[in-house]
Amino acid sequence: MQTAPKSLRTHILFAGRVNSGKSTLVNLLAGQNVAITSQERGTTTDVVEKSMELRPAGPVVLLDSAGTDDDSTLGVLRVERTYKALKRADALVIVTTPGVWGEPEAELLSAATEDKIPVIMVVNKSDTASKEEVFSALPESKSPPIAVSAVDTSVANRDRFVEQFTAALLTVLPEEHFAAQVLLQDLVPENGHVLMMVPIDSQAPKGRLILPQVQAIRDALDGNAICTVAKESAFPEIYSRFTRLPDLVVCDSQVVKKMIETIPEGVKCTTFSILMARMKGDLGQLAAGAAAIASLKENDRILIAEACTHHAGCEDIGRVKIPALLQKKCNCKLNFDFYSGNDFPDELASYALVIHCGGCMLTRKTMLNRLHTVANAGVPVVNYGVCLSYCTGVLNKVLSPFENL
Numbered sequence: 001m002q003t004a005p006k007s008l009r010t011h012i013l014f015a016g017r018v019n020s021g022k023s024t025l026v027n028l029l030a031g032q033n034v035a036i037t038s039q040e041r042g043t044t045t046d047v048v049e050k051s052m053e054l055r056p057a058g059p060v061v062l063l064d065s066a067g068t069d070d071d072s073t074l075g076v077l078r079v080e081r082t083y084k085a086l087k088r089a090d091a092l093v094i095v096t097t098p099g100v101w102g103e104p105e106a107e108l109l110s111a112a113t114e115d116k117i118p119v120i121m122v123v124n125k126s127d128t129a130s131k132e133e134v135f136s137a138l139p140e141s142k143s144p145p146i147a148v149s150a151v152d153t154s155v156a157n158r159d160r161f162v163e164q165f166t167a168a169l170l171t172v173l174p175e176e177h178f179a180a181q182v183l184l185q186d187l188v189p190e191n192g193h194v195l196m197m198v199p200i201d202s203q204a205p206k207g208r209l210i211l212p213q214v215q216a217i218r219d220a221l222d223g224n225a226i227c228t229v230a231k232e233s234a235f236p237e238i239y240s241r242f243t244r245l246p247d248l249v250v251c252d253s254q255v256v257k258k259m260i261e262t263i264p265e266g267v268k269c270t271t272f273s274i275l276m277a278r279m280k281g282d283l284g285q286l287a288a289g290a291a292a293i294a295s296l297k298e299n300d301r302i303l304i305a306e307a308c309t310h311h312a313g314c315e316d317i318g319r320v321k322i323p324a325l326l327q328k329k330c331n332c333k334l335n336f337d338f339y340s341g342n343d344f345p346d347e348l349a350s351y352a353l354v355i356h357c358g359g360c361m362l363t364r365k366t367m368l369n370r371l372h373t374v375a376n377a378g379v380p381v382v383n384y385g386v387c388l389s390y391c392t393g394v395l396n397k398v399l400s401p402f403e404n405l
């Protein structure tokens, strides 16, 4: 894979009224026609995504959205999608035109402020007004607003706009956005040894490892550690060959029991899912959510949420293994709802527990937004790794490498 995974890219949402020129700006940044542009109102009907490298800001995903002032029946649904896309955004670009700042823009700004999403304002079609009028309607902002005229949107002037836009992006994004997201290297000394147990079963993708495993190997190497990867079946044999104990052992949540039975007491160990939970979100919130499993009762509703869709097989972890394990652990019948995809549900209050997947395809910002939404609904949340380790009785063990949870 030559390019950064989507989950490590800065997501930038372009939003504004119908025909404010959002798609023109996205196309200009991308240097190609990603989105259809036209004088017709409402040409963009759904969120369009384009991944690109925006040096020196790094890899980004540009999200082009439908106008937020479209009040037709379909338009209302499109606006909903735009606001859902905002939940995935690291930065919002409010696109407007000279002298225009009203309810649609103010609502976008207020939603972004509530979710702590930094905002860049762009006044498009600036050549249609006097210099004084261009920014006259805008509220104050962290980064000076950008004026874009018809001349600026020509391909010949692309570099100027890209430069201006990137500078604004670097101004508004908080420092922590650029902080390296560490999976495990802080848990292992320089030249230390990480041993990983990876099951290759019917659920494993053909010919490759899954993203959390690949990222963990890369993170160990970035931290100058030695990394050994063993299949579940060969793990005890490989483990017995070491004369020195590994500094950290990591396994897939589904084989956590086998890992713990194999390694001696005192060796630090955890799961890929728990490492991912710490990097992407709030491991403390997920660990605290495990306490709710003990008080689940007959017919409680549980939401199992996955960030991407896949065909569920008979060994599927979210749809088959976790429901079976949880009902066995709680000794009662539970009702499960399943959700997968980009837009996280808003109606959560009726659930006794939310169980989220590892979220390896989500950005940290998106995962934190989801956890925030669940917390606001007053519902406890765990992820697959926490849930499986709790049900197997080894949660304390796999959380022990992390202090101050």
Ligand code: SF4
Residues within 6 Å of the ligand: 306, 307, 308, 309, 357, 358, 359, 360, 361, 362
């Ligand atoms: S469902 Fe979740 S854990 Fe599985 S691949 Fe998608 S984002 Fe990653």
